[in-house]
Amino acid sequence: MSNWVRVAAVTDCDVGTLKAVMVENTPIVLANVDGDVFALQDECSHEEYPLSDGELEGEDLVCIYHGARFECATGRNKGLPAIRPVKSFTVEVRADEIYIDLS
Numbered sequence: 001m002s003n004w005v006r007v008a009a010v011t012d013c014d015v016g017t018l019k020a021v022m023v024e025n026t027p028i029v030l031a032n033v034d035g036d037v038f039a040l041q042d043e044c045s046h047e048e049y050p051l052s053d054g055e056l057e058g059e060d061l062v063c064i065y066h067g068a069r070f071e072c073a074t075g076r077n078k079g080l081p082a083i084r085p086v087k088s089f090t091v092e093v094r095a096d097e098i099y100i101d102l103s
């Protein structure tokens with residue numbers, strides 16, 4: 001069952017930037033890749049540091065701490081030292097507001 005929650009306005013997450021939000025005690029990082037917004041759990045799968053401190057490189061989020069790389073659209077790990085993905089959430093934009101499905 002879906003659990004849609006409004007997490008931010010589109011204007012809160014500009015193209016090419018990351019934004020950390022706390023949603024029902026779950027840390028989430030929003031990533032705006034060329035106008036498409038994605039949402040990942042805001043915790044690296046390598047160590048427990050926030051991915052929102054990292055940087056976008058193309059379609060990937062690169063962790064600032066040790067350089068792990070994740071695909072924003074899926075959370076798939078693409079570069080060491082991460083050997084596991086991070087959870088991704090389905091995103092919808094409705095009337096310039098960003099919603100994610102927390103289910």
Ligand code: FES
Pocket residue numbers: 044045046047048049063064065066067068081082
């Ligand atoms: S904490 Fe992210 S790469 Fe180590």
